[in-house]
Amino acid sequence: MHRYELFADYFQFYLQDEATDGDLSDAWTDEAVARMLAVGDGAVGVGTARNMDVPVTVELLDAEPALDLADWDHATECSLQVRGDKLVIAGCTDYLPDAARIPIAPGSYRVRVYYGGLDTLSEDGLEGDDRYHLRLWPAAPIAPQVLKQRAP
Template structure:
């Protein structure tokens, strides 16, 4: 009887510890739907302990404006078409985004962000309200932003038809790269 209790105890401990071991060894992934308000046609994806600044002239310089992506080491700024309403889908991937057909998107850009704390945040602007907080494996991430339905948006209006798909995955590389440039008519 004592032996059976001991075996049950060992089995119970094993069953309780095993999921934690697997969770630790696997990178978190997930899909998040975002629907929130911001201002000034921008919002941010960053590390929860970010030290970068978005207020200097290099963050939103003309290259960043044209690319629709401002970058520092641990915070990126995403430029949107409408003044305030953000509708987006965020996908944290374990492997690189393999989508190559950009025909249905108006603009596609990639950048990089270091999420060293293991907590990624989405912030609105200018009050940096936390819209989303998600656990990620501490690493450098490649971030790709797909913009669509931006053509007929009035940038001074809160509401627009614009939507965004954001993917990020662990990867090195710091350069901002425009994969498809939006050309306003």
């Protein structure tokens, strides 16, 4: 498992194929904001509850894991096409050459994003115990979907 503290500037961070430009500027539609997930060519943008440093974990798996939503406030799933051999994980304003890299085989992957602690933010929104867990495994492409909707 890979563990990170990412600066979620603009309430988001990216997971992207190193071989793509990761441009998600047109992907953050109203629908994407509501599901807290934007998807573009070779890139996934994960929405966050805070625009501060947030804990993120990433797991690369060989097969689809069991769907366990009990401990999470929100969950989404999408596809990510990887052409290169590394994923970049970074805040959207991070300097990408310095961002963390995760070795990966090229191919089509499913990305399941779990969001926890979304209701733990301080009144000013700067502190909280929100956390984000990503699981990836080889799978055929799908349209982005919400598996568990965050309570309003």
